[in-house]
Amino acid sequence: MVTDLQQQISNVLAVGEATTGAAVSEGDLLRTAVEFANTPALRGVLLHVPGLKLPRSIAEDSLARGLDLSLHISGDPELSSVRERYREDLTAVIEAGSDALPARTISRLKQAAARIVLIPRYAFTNGDLRVRYHYLPESLEAALAYSVLLLRDNSRPFRADFARCKLERCSRFFFRSDTAKGQSRQRQFYCCDDHMLEKHRATGALRVQRHRAKKASAAKHK
Numbered sequence: 001m002v003t004d005l006q007q008q009i010s011n012v013l014a015v016g017e018a019t020t021g022a023a024v025s026e027g028d029l030l031r032t033a034v035e036f037a038n039t040p041a042l043r044g045v046l047l048h049v050p051g052l053k054l055p056r057s058i059a060e061d062s063l064a065r066g067l068d069l070s071l072h073i074s075g076d077p078e079l080s081s082v083r084e085r086y087r088e089d090l091t092a093v094i095e096a097g098s099d100a101l102p103a104r105t106i107s108r109l110k111q112a113a114a115r116i117v118l119i120p121r122y123a124f125t126n127g128d129l130r131v132r133y134h135y136l137p138e139s140l141e142a143a144l145a146y147s148v149l150l151l152r153d154n155s156r157p158f159r160a161d162f163a164r165c166k167l168e169r170c171s172r173f174f175f176r177s178d179t180a181k182g183q184s185r186q187r188q189f190y191c192c193d194d195h196m197l198e199k200h201r202a203t204g205a206l207r208v209q210r211h212r213a214k215k216a217s218a219a220k221h222k
């Protein structure tokens with residue numbers, strides 16, 4: 001006998017079978033979400049969130065042709081405000097460091113991030129297993145809130161790896177392990193070498209200016 005609960009679970013699993021998107025790892029989901037904070041366009045797994053005004057045929061066609069489809073959201077005030085809040089959440093994560101996030105933020109994130117279903121897929125390569133998932137979020141908010149909580153989970157590798165470029169005009173969110181393997185401590189705070197050098201040149205120039213101003217004012221008072 002098939003119970004109602006079994007039937008409901010089968011229905012959800014069938015959504016996983018029918019999905020056109022590839023199963024992805026937690027790290028991939030997180031990077032796709034963080035990239036959305038950097039650039040106002042939805043890509044990859046975020047394109048499969050229900051309710052987006054993206055014709056399914058376009059999504060399937062571009063997947064079949066191996067195209068990297070992205071959906072710009074600048075013209076959509078609702079999605080733009082979801083993105084703005086996500087950027088605020090990521091900023092709060094960076095600023096909190098190892099401190100707690102505000103209780104209200106945590107409570108909102110927990111509630112939103114519970115609205116997602118994960119269906120596992122198992123890929124063996126030479127005997128090595130990688131577990132990936134079809135992520136079925138109820139909404140874009142649910143997927144993004146889930147990614148913020150992944151970042152905060154101490155048992156996962158993302159928390160210490162997550163950073164924001166210290167060059168103000170960039171301010172991109174990024175993962176150190178993606179850009180700065182084995183590099184200097186300073187470099188860990190920048191998304192790329194160029195931005196570290198640009199910032200150092202700018203602060204170096206500032207230091208010279210201050211030094212000159214000090215010297216000038218000292219000379220005046222002689």
Ligand SMILES: [Zn+2]
Nearest residue numbers: 165170191195
């Ligand atoms: Zn940068």
